[in-house]
Amino acid sequence: MAKRDLTVDDPLDDFTKREIALNGAAKVVHVAGQGPAVIVMTEMPGISPHVARFSRWVRDAGFTVYMPSLFGRDGAVPDAKEGAAVFQRACVSAEFRAFGANQSSPVTQWLRALAKQAHGECGGPGVGAIGMCFTGNFALSMMLEKSVLAPVLSQPSLPLDKPDGLDIAPDELTAVRERLDRDDLTVMGYRFAGDQICRAERFAALSAALGDRFVARTLPDSAANPDTPSFFAKHVPYPHSVVTVNLIDEAGQPTIVARDEILAFFARRLTSGSA
Numbered sequence: 624m625a626k627r628d629l630t631v632d633d634p635l636d637d638f639t640k641r642e643i644a645l646n647g648a649a650k651v652v653h654v655a656g657q658g659p660a661v662i663v664m665t666e667m668p669g670i671s672p673h674v675a676r677f678s679r680w681v682r683d684a685g686f687t688v689y690m691p692s693l694f695g696r697d698g699a700v701p702d703a704k705e706g707a708a709v710f711q712r713a714c715v716s717a718e719f720r721a722f723g724a725n726q727s728s729p730v731t732q733w734l735r736a737l738a739k740q741a742h743g744e745c746g747g748p749g750v751g752a753i754g755m756c757f758t759g760n761f762a763l764s765m766m767l768e769k770s771v772l773a774p775v776l777s778q779p780s781l782p783l784d785k786p787d788g789l790d791i792a793p794d795e796l797t798a799v800r801e802r803l804d805r806d807d808l809t810v811m812g813y814r815f816a817g818d819q820i821c822r823a824e825r826f827a828a829l830s831a832a833l834g835d836r837f838v839a840r841t842l843p844d845s846a847a848n849p850d851t852p853s854f855f856a857k858h859v860p861y862p863h864s865v866v867t868v869n870l871i872d873e874a875g876q877p878t879i880v881a882r883d884e885i886l887a888f889f890a891r892r893l894t895s896g897s898a
Contacts (some may be wrong), residue, residue, distance in 0.1 A: 624679050628708040630700060630852070633671075634698060637655060638678075639653070639757075643691075645737060650692060653670070654690070656682035659745055660750045662753070664690075664734070664762070665691075665694075666778075667694075667706070668854055671700060674687055675731070681889070685890070686893070687744075693703075694757075703853045706858065728764070734752075738770055748879065749771060749893060755777040756777070760789065760824060762777040773811075773889050773891075773893055775810075775813075776810070778814045789829065795805055796832055811838050811884075815861075815863060817861055819861050826839045840884070848869045866881060
């Protein structure tokens, strides 16, 4: 994959821009690649060049990437002010539950429908899904769609007001745990040790709810790239985004090891169907 300048807006010109209507709502979804489907859900404040870079890595690993536009300007590098405005709008949107634990964000119903459609379009054993930051926990709720076989939670940040809370309704969480046991599936989770949004309490809560079906990876703060865009420098001034802005794109770096583990997880579950 040719390297792109991550400091300027990304035209996303190697993705096909589709409008997909599901459950009475239409959203733009950027699609690229061939092979089994992987849903890549953007972190705050939108589909940045760093998020697009990760999607391209997934595409180049042999998958069809579906990257839905959930907030922000697609491909943009927003400054701190614009990024904060995107964040504030998302927090009051009816699609998300930014505050208060034990409830699922309504947008996850649309995302489950997207996973079902993507599986129908791409075939294979099933679908992968990765959520990041604001969308981090969504891949867990998406497990209610039977086609989702490879869920990844990267620095799941909701609910914002309860470090040990989970952004999923109790009955859905029970159903997900039952499915993990029944179908012999696992959930991968990634965070930095010093993350002040996705704290250790959240991973402890996930472990308590899912047992050894939740495979947690906590990276040292020293593994994080400190050179981040202005939104992160001002509003998230600590290690947070494992596979995007805090990733150090050098062989052997812990964040590259995490990226490769995620790609291998997708390959195991979506190309061979093994655990």
